[in-house]
Amino acid sequence: MRKGMFAALDAYRRATQWWAERWGPSPDDEAEAEVVSGRAWEEFCDALKAAGASLSFPGTPRTVLDRAEGIRYLSRLTRAGLEAFVEHADPAAPVLHRVVHETVKMGSDNPDNYYLTARLDGRLEYRITGRRNTVHYLGFGTQHGHYGKNGGLPPTGYLEGSQLRMDAEGRFEITLSAREPPQQEDGKEGGNWLPMTEQTGTLIVRQTFLDREREVPAQLEIMCTSEEAVARHLTPRDLVEGLRNTSSLVAGASLLFAKWARDFQEHSNLLPRFDQETSNRAGGDPNIAYYHSHWALPPEHALVIETEPPPCEHWNFQLNNYWMESLDYRHHRIHVNKHTAVRQPDGSVRIVVAHRDPGLPNWIETVGHESGTMCFRWVRAEHHPTPRTRVVTMAELQALRETTSAPTSEVR
Numbered sequence: 001m002r003k004g005m006f007a008a009l010d011a012y013r014r015a016t017q018w019w020a021e022r023w024g025p026s027p028d029d030e031a032e033a034e035v036v037s038g039r040a041w042e043e044f045c046d047a048l049k050a051a052g053a054s055l056s057f058p059g060t061p062r063t064v065l066d067r068a069e070g071i072r073y074l075s076r077l078t079r080a081g082l083e084a085f086v087e088h089a090d091p092a093a094p095v096l097h098r099v100v101h102e103t104v105k106m107g108s109d110n111p112d113n114y115y116l117t118a119r120l121d122g123r124l125e126y127r128i129t130g131r132r133n134t135v136h137y138l139g140f141g142t143q144h145g146h147y148g149k150n151g152g153l154p155p156t157g158y159l160e161g162s163q164l165r166m167d168a169e170g171r172f173e174i175t176l177s178a179r180e181p182p183q184q185e186d187g188k189e190g191g192n193w194l195p196m197t198e199q200t201g202t203l204i205v206r207q208t209f210l211d212r213e214r215e216v217p218a219q220l221e222i223m224c225t226s227e228e229a230v231a232r233h234l235t236p237r238d239l240v241e242g243l244r245n246t247s248s249l250v251a252g253a254s255l256l257f258a259k260w261a262r263d264f265q266e267h268s269n270l271l272p273r274f275d276q277e278t279s280n281r282a283g284g285d286p287n288i289a290y291y292h293s294h295w296a297l298p299p300e301h302a303l304v305i306e307t308e309p310p311p312c313e314h315w316n317f318q319l320n321n322y323w324m325e326s327l328d329y330r331h332h333r334i335h336v337n338k339h340t341a342v343r344q345p346d347g348s349v350r351i352v353v354a355h356r357d358p359g360l361p362n363w364i365e366t367v368g369h370e371s372g373t374m375c376f377r378w379v380r381a382e383h384h385p386t387p388r389t390r391v392v393t394m395a396e397l398q399a400l401r402e403t404t405s406a407p408t409s410e411v412r
Contacts, residue, residue, distance in 0.1 A: 079104060110208070288382050298370075
């Protein structure tokens with residue numbers, strides 16, 4: 001239904017644009033008129049107001065905390081959209097910047113990740129130069145379209161840090177292009193290719209920490225190498241499109257993830273695997289198996305999650321609010337990963353989500369929430385076990401203390 005609705009809307013917009021270009025004012029003329037009259041700002045504000053409908057989408061919670069976080073969520077999406085589509089929207093002068101971070105969150109953002117993104121144009125060519133440093137996982141992905149457009153973000157290319165050709169000091173170069181460049185000789189810094197298509201519009205860089213306190217993220221810079229590309233000054237059309245893309249992001253992302261959260265309630269307190277194709281279309285990493293769900297815990301109850309981690313690059317579990325924002329990992333223990341987890345004697349891991357400290361390892365705080373969403377992920381795992389879950393009372397957790405081993409960190 002949603003896909004068909006967006007397809008019809010896109011067809012209508014294309015037809016309207018064709019008619020206007022053939023018989024009416026040009027898009028540039030219309031943008032100038034919207035800016036001069038102030039209509040561009042008025043429409044932007046009206047669109048943001050309409051995006052608030054996601055706060056009342058079926059299934060959304062009605063608590064004051066959830067409502068307050070929902071409004072803050074819309075303000076955060078607005079901030080992210082303005083940064084991406086107004087400040088850094090020129091694909092001829094790309095800028096690697098953080099759209100999702102400690103205070104802008106969306107789509108079950110990973111607390112172990114350091115996300116970077118840049119605007120691209122698949123008809124141009126680019127070069128990334130960098131130094132690998134010590135961050136555990138590094139991946140580069142190009143994607144169809146961008147966050148301000150409908151239709152998802154299907155991948156158009158992917159390159160992992162383990163595939164990079166580097167010099168002795170960890171320096172490297174990556175060519176981004178729709179056509180594969182000539183191979184370079186062994187020993188040179190080049191030779192790394194990140195594919196694009198002509199429809200590519202976004203670069204996403206994922207850096208994943210095992211130990212955020214000790215690991216150093218990669219140092220990266222991007223530049224456009226196409227001779228015909230020239231950085232342009234702000235035009236009325238750029239501004240109008242940037243504001244529209246921003247409001248589309250706010251409305252589209254909030255509605256999409258509100259729908260996901262509603263659907264997750266069908267298997268609340270369970271962790272079934274999320275459809276990989278749906279994840280890829282929404283911009284998820286194709287090398288990650290996701291287990292998205294909803295959780296709800298009455299007072300004096302806890303959610304126990306048990307699993308046997310397979311050999312993998314990384315894994316983690318995180319707790320989110322209803323809007324699929326990770327809870328505040330700067331000040332609370334809301335996630336656990338391959339490095340920080342305490343294992344059982346048999347190598348398995350037990351995670352406890354509870355409103356207060358149960359005195360057990362791997363405690364995940366609810367941070368004042370009664371319900372929300374959650375995510376478990378395996379990164380490049382040899383197999384994908386489904387985590388087992390059960391809801392217990394705090395009194396029943398007493399028995400688990402007797403079977404819990406002394407703290408033992410997960411083997412890297």
